[in-house]
Amino acid sequence: MNWKINPANEIKGTIAVPPDKSISHRAVMFGAISKGSLKVGNFLTGEDCMSTLSAFKAMGVPIEVNGDILRIKGVGLKGLKAPEGRLYLGNSGTSMRIIAGILAGQEIEVILTGDESLSGRPMKRVIEPLAKMGARIDFLEKEGFAPFIIKGAKAPLKPIAYSMPIASAQVKSSVLAAGLYADGVTSVTEPFISRDHTERILELFGADIRKDKLTVSVNGLKELEPKDIVVPGDISSAAFFLVGALLAEKSDLLLKGVGLNPTRTGILDVLLRMGADVRISDIKKGPEPYGDIRVKNSHLKGTVVAPSEIPLLIDEIPVLMVAAAMASGETVIRGISELKVKETDRIKSMGENLLKAGIEIISSGDDVVIPGGRRRFEPSRFISYGDHRTAMSMAIASLFSSGESIIDSVDCVATSYPGFLEDLTRVVKLAGK
Ligand code: S3P
Numbered sequence: 275m276n277w278k279i280n281p282a283n284e285i286k287g288t289i290a291v292p293p294d295k296s297i298s299h300r301a302v303m304f305g306a307i308s309k310g311s312l313k314v315g316n317f318l319t320g321e322d323c324m325s326t327l328s329a330f331k332a333m334g335v336p337i338e339v340n341g342d343i344l345r346i347k348g349v350g351l352k353g354l355k356a357p358e359g360r361l362y363l364g365n366s367g368t369s370m371r372i373i374a375g376i377l378a379g380q381e382i383e384v385i386l387t388g389d390e391s392l393s394g395r396p397m398k399r400v401i402e403p404l405a406k407m408g409a410r411i412d413f414l415e416k417e418g419f420a421p422f423i424i425k426g427a428k429a430p431l432k433p434i435a436y437s438m439p440i441a442s443a444q445v446k447s448s449v450l451a452a453g454l455y456a457d458g459v460t461s462v463t464e465p466f467i468s469r470d471h472t473e474r475i476l477e478l479f480g481a482d483i484r485k486d487k488l489t490v491s492v493n494g495l496k497e498l499e500p501k502d503i504v505v506p507g508d509i510s511s512a513a514f515f516l517v518g519a520l521l522a523e524k525s526d527l528l529l530k531g532v533g534l535n536p537t538r539t540g541i542l543d544v545l546l547r548m549g550a551d552v553r554i555s556d557i558k559k560g561p562e563p564y565g566d567i568r569v570k571n572s573h574l575k576g577t578v579v580a581p582s583e584i585p586l587l588i589d590e591i592p593v594l595m596v597a598a599a600m601a602s603g604e605t606v607i608r609g610i611s612e613l614k615v616k617e618t619d620r621i622k623s624m625g626e627n628l629l630k631a632g633i634e635i636i637s638s639g640d641d642v643v644i645p646g647g648r649r650r651f652e653p654s655r656f657i658s659y660g661d662h663r664t665a666m667s668m669a670i671a672s673l674f675s676s677g678e679s680i681i682d683s684v685d686c687v688a689t690s691y692p693g694f695l696e697d698l699t700r701v702v703k704l705a706g707k
Contacts, residue, residue, distance in 0.1 A: 277665075277681045277695060279672035281650075282518075284703035285525040291512045291697075293318040293342065293505040294533045295690050296443070297562060299326045299368050300475045301344070301503045302337070303451070306330040307376060308348035308479055312500035317342050318508070321689045322366040329373060332357035333384075348500055351454060356382040360421065363388045365617060365660075365689050368444055370420060371400045372472075375448030377424040378409035379431050379455020385414065387421040391617050391660055397422060399440065400448040407431040407452050407460070430495060433458035440612060441465050441585040446490070447472035453492040454481065461491035468585035469537045471562070475503070478561045506533035506564035510663075511691045513541050513590040515701070517597045518670045519569040520550050527701060529567040540586025542567075544594065548574040548601055574601035576646045581609025588612060592624050592667035598644040599633045599651070600674065605644045617686070618661040627668050630654040631675065653677035662686045666694055673702065 298318040303326060305312050317323065319342060327344070331337050334355035336347040354377070361384055363369040370386055374397075377384050387393070398418040401411050410425040433456040436449050441464045450472055453460030465488070473490050477483045478501050482493035512532045519527040534557065545552055551572045557565035574597060579587075584607075587594065591613055598605035613620040621642060625635050628644075631651035636643045653675040658665035665684045672679035687694050 275683070275685050277669060277684050278678055279669050279681065280678050281675055281705040282673040282702045283523040283705040285515070285519045285522040285527050285701050286703070287701040288528045288530060289515055289697050289701060290530045291507040291515070291532060292320065292691050292693065294508040295320065295322060295510070296368065296469060296471050297505045297533070298323040299372065300447070300471050301505060302326050302330055302346065303372055303376060304475050304479060304498060305346040305348055305500055306335040306337070307351050307354065308498035308500035309350045310500045311345065311347050313502045314344040314346065315342070315502070315504040317344050317505055318690070320692055321364055322369065325362070325364040325366045326369045326373070329361050329363060329369060332361060348498070351497055352380060354380050354382060356384060360385040360387045363392060365389050365392055365686070367392060367395050370397070371444040372447045372451055374400050374404060374411070374424060375451030378404045378407060378411070378452040379427050381426040383423065383425050385421055385423045393420045395419070396615055399442065399445050403434065403436045403445070403449045404452055406434050406436070407456060409452065427455065430457035431455045433460040433494065435461045435463070437463045438465065441468045442612070443468040443472070443585070450476065450490065450492050454494050456494040459491050459493050461489055463489040466582045466585050467537055469535065471535065474561050506562055507531045508690070509533050509538050509541065510589040512567065513593050514666045514670050514694070516541070516545065516552065516567065516569050517593045518673060520545065520572050520574060520597060521600050521674050522571055525569070525571045527569050529569070531564055532567050534563045534565050537586060540583050541590040541594065544577060544579055544583065544587060545597065547577050548597070550574060576601045576603035576605040579605070579607040584609050584612065589663060592620055592663045593670055595624050595628065595635065595644055596667050596671045598646060599628060599648045601646040603646050605646060606641060607644070608641045610642055611640045616661065618659040618664065620661065620664060623659040623661055623664040624667065627656045627664065628671070630656060631671055651675040653679045655680045655682060658683045658686055660686050662689045662691065666691065669694070669698065
C-alpha cells in the first residue's frame with residue numbers, strides 16, 4: 275500500500291493520539307506474570323503490542339480482549355507454560371528483548387523468532403547480561419540474532435550489578451525482568467537515563483524497586499500484585515502532529531491525553547528550545563503522568579541535541595529531522611548511533627528520503643548535521659524501508675512539499691499507529707482548498 279500526500283497550509287482541530295506502545299507492552303508482560311487479575315484500559319491494539327499479547331496467550335495466560343480493554347488473569351511469576359511451536363514476535367524489538375528477560379527465569383523451553391527486520395536486530399545486548407545471570411540461551415541460526423532458544427532455568431537466577439554500555443530501556447527492562455527471578459538484588463546502571471516505564475509499573479505492582487541516579491535495582495523472588503492500568507496517549511505518535519502543526523502556515527492543534535513521563539518528553543524540550551509554541555495543560559499525575567498539548571505554527575531555529583538527550587527522544591528523531599530541515603540554521607544531533615539498529619537504519623532511511631526531498635543530511639561518526647533553511651521540500655516518491663516512523667515522518671514532510679508526494683510501503687505504520695492517515699486527513703486542510 276502507498277499514500278499520496280498533498281501540500282497543506284492548515285492543521286487545525288483535536289486529536290486523541292493512540293495509546294502508548296511501550297506502556298501497553300509492559301501492562302501485558304508484567305500483568306501476565308503478576309499474581310491476580312487486572313484490567314488494562316486504552317491498550318494499543320497496533321501490531322507490535324498484539325505480538326506481545328499473542329505471545330502471553332500462547333504461554334497460557336488468560337487474556338480477554340474487548341476493543342481496547344484487556345482483562346488479564348496473571349499466572350504468577352513462574353506460571354507461564356511452554357507454547358506450542360515458536361513464539362513469533364513480528365517486528366517488535368521491545369517484545370523480544372523484554373520477554374527474553376522474563377523467560378530467563380521460567381522453567382520452560384521457548385524459541386523466540388521475528389520477521390526479517392527483527393531477525394537483523396542485535397540481541398546480544400540482552401542475551402549477554404541474561405547469560406551472566408545464569409540463563410541458558412542459544413542462538414539457532416546466526417550468532418547474536420533471532421531465532422534463539424531459552425532453556426528453562428533449574429534454580430533462581432543469580433543477581434548481577436550490570437553496567438550497560440548503551441542507554442537502552444529495552445535492555446534495562448530485560449535485566450530487571452530477569453531480576454524478578456534472581457535470588458537477591460539485581461542492579462542496572464545506564465550511561466544516560468532512558469524511559470522508566472518498567473520501573474514505574476513494577477513499583478505499582480509492589481516490587482521492591484530502588485532508583486538512585488543512573489542505577490535502578492530490584493530485589494527478586496517476590497510475586498507482583500497487579501493494579502488496573504489506563505494507558506496514556508503515545509508522545510512518540512503525537513510528535514508527528516506536533517511537528518506538522520509547527521511547520522504549517524496556519525495551525526492550532528490540541529493533542530489530548532498525551533503521556534508526559536519526563537523520560538519521554540525530550541522532544542518537547544528540544545522543540546521548545548527551537549522556538550516552538552507548545553503549551554501543556556490539564557496535567558494529570560499518577561503512575562504515568564499525562565496531559566494535553568496545544569501547538570501553533572512557529573518559526574523554528576536550529577539547535578544542538580546532546581547525547582544525554584537521545585534516549586529521551588530516540589523514536590522522535592526521524593520527525594525531528596524534518597522539523598530541523600525547515601528551521602533556520604543548522605541542527606546537530608549528537609550521539610545517535612542507536613538509530614542505526616531500529617526497525618531499519620533510520621539515519622540511512624531518513625537520509626535517503628530527505629535527499630530526494632532536497633536536503634542533504636551529513637552523518638559523521640555518531641553525529642548528524644541537518645542544514646536548515648528549507649522553505650519547501652521537493653515532492654518525490656519516498657520509501658518507508660518497512661519502518662513505521664520513517665513512513666510517518668515522510669508523510670509530514672510531504673505536507674510541506676511543492677506538489678504531491680507518494681510514500682511507498684506504508685503497511686508498517688500499523689505497528690504503532692493504525693489510524694495515522696485518517697487522523698492526518700481529519701486535521702489537515704490542503705493548500706488551495
Ligand atoms: C522502547 C525503547 C526504545 C525505543 C523503542 C521502545 C521500549 O528502544 O526505541 O521503540 O519500549 O522500551 P531502546 O531502549 O532499545 O533504545
